[in-house]
Amino acid sequence: MSLNQGPVYAIALATLIGVGQPTASVAAQPAAVTSAETPAGVYSNPQAERANALLERAVEHVRKNGVMGVDAFSREAQFIDRDLYVYALDMSGRFLASGGASAVLIGQNVLTETDLDGRPFFSEMIEMAKASDHGRIEYHWFNPADSKSEPKLTTFRRVGNIIVAVGYYAPRATPAQARSLLKRAMKAMIDDEAAALTAFQHFKGPFVRDDLYVVVVDIASGKVLAHGANPALVGTDANAQKSPDGVEIGREMLALARKDGKGEYEYNWRNPLTGRLEKKHSYFSTQNGRLIGVGYFSR
Numbered sequence: 001m002s003l004n005q006g007p008v009y010a011i012a013l014a015t016l017i018g019v020g021q022p023t024a025s026v027a028a029q030p031a032a033v034t035s036a037e038t039p040a041g042v043y044s045n046p047q048a049e050r051a052n053a054l055l056e057r058a059v060e061h062v063r064k065n066g067v068m069g070v071d072a073f074s075r076e077a078q079f080i081d082r083d084l085y086v087y088a089l090d091m092s093g094r095f096l097a098s099g100g101a102s103a104v105l106i107g108q109n110v111l112t113e114t115d116l117d118g119r120p121f122f123s124e125m126i127e128m129a130k131a132s133d134h135g136r137i138e139y140h141w142f143n144p145a146d147s148k149s150e151p152k153l154t155t156f157r158r159v160g161n162i163i164v165a166v167g168y169y170a171p172r173a174t175p176a177q178a179r180s181l182l183k184r185a186m187k188a189m190i191d192d193e194a195a196a197l198t199a200f201q202h203f204k205g206p207f208v209r210d211d212l213y214v215v216v217v218d219i220a221s222g223k224v225l226a227h228g229a230n231p232a233l234v235g236t237d238a239n240a241q242k243s244p245d246g247v248e249i250g251r252e253m254l255a256l257a258r259k260d261g262k263g264e265y266e267y268n269w270r271n272p273l274t275g276r277l278e279k280k281h282s283y284f285s286t287q288n289g290r291l292i293g294v295g296y297f298s299r
Contacts, residue, residue, distance in 0.1 A: 047168040055166040058086040062159045073097040115139040116149040129158040171210035173296045182294040200226040217291045257291045
């Protein structure tokens with residue numbers, strides 16, 4: 001049976017994050033990094049941190065109690081954190097436990113179970129677990145909070161013959177939130193530029209929110225002054241940055257900034273939270289010779 005049949009960033013020159021080619025699942029080994037791009041998950045988010053903490057707790061429980069301990073995932077509050085829950089299956093595909101809606105699968109072999117796109121993700125997860133004792137996979141699952149199918153990011157660990165997993169739905173910023181962050185970033189630059197440039201790069205600070213973050217570039221030189229997702233890019237030349245499909249987005253955005261002073265720019269870029277290549281729409285403005293921008297991702 002299928003569980004999913006029912007109701008069921010300021011980027012200015014965001015030019016600068018992404019990895020290789022888009023992938024639907026991320027195995028344990030690190031992905032190759034190209035040019036100035038950085039790996040998916042370069043900064044964390046509250047959902048990911050909660051999911052990782054819950055997974056660690058569940059893995060330790062299985063290490064101590066073995067397969068007999070997985071039943072606790074279906075009934076003990078310590079293995080449920082609001083919208084997050086633990087589930088487990090063995091390497092043969094038998095579904096063992098779940099603290100969420102997937103509890104209806106307990107006892108079944110889920111090798112042929114698919115997501116809403118028809119992808120046999122449980123089977124893929126098992127194949128990944130054979131190669132490494134940990135990994136991450138993305139699939140489309142019904143999100144009861146929004147009553148629609150959304151990408152779910154699931155991290156798993158193999159403990160002996162048992163796969164323990166916790167997934168979460170990646171947060172999505174709205175156009176209004178992107179514009180609001182840009183407005184706040186511009187005010188911060190007026191109040192104290194040096195302090196603002198530092199604040200923009202605090203991963204857990206007020207200027208990094210889900211997939212939104214701030215990038216500031218000196219318009220005259222093209223030098224990156226701040227980057228909320230990858231501070232290592234500070235000092236690099238934004239003119240040299242390209243999108244994964246070869247578009248000179250840094251040069252083009254700077255040209256628009258010099259011509260119009262503000263605007264919008266859309267391009268393909270890798271979402272730092274999902275690791276997927278997605279369409280990104282950026283809002284940017286100029287102020288005291290700086291280009292400041294913020295963009296949001298759309299599926």
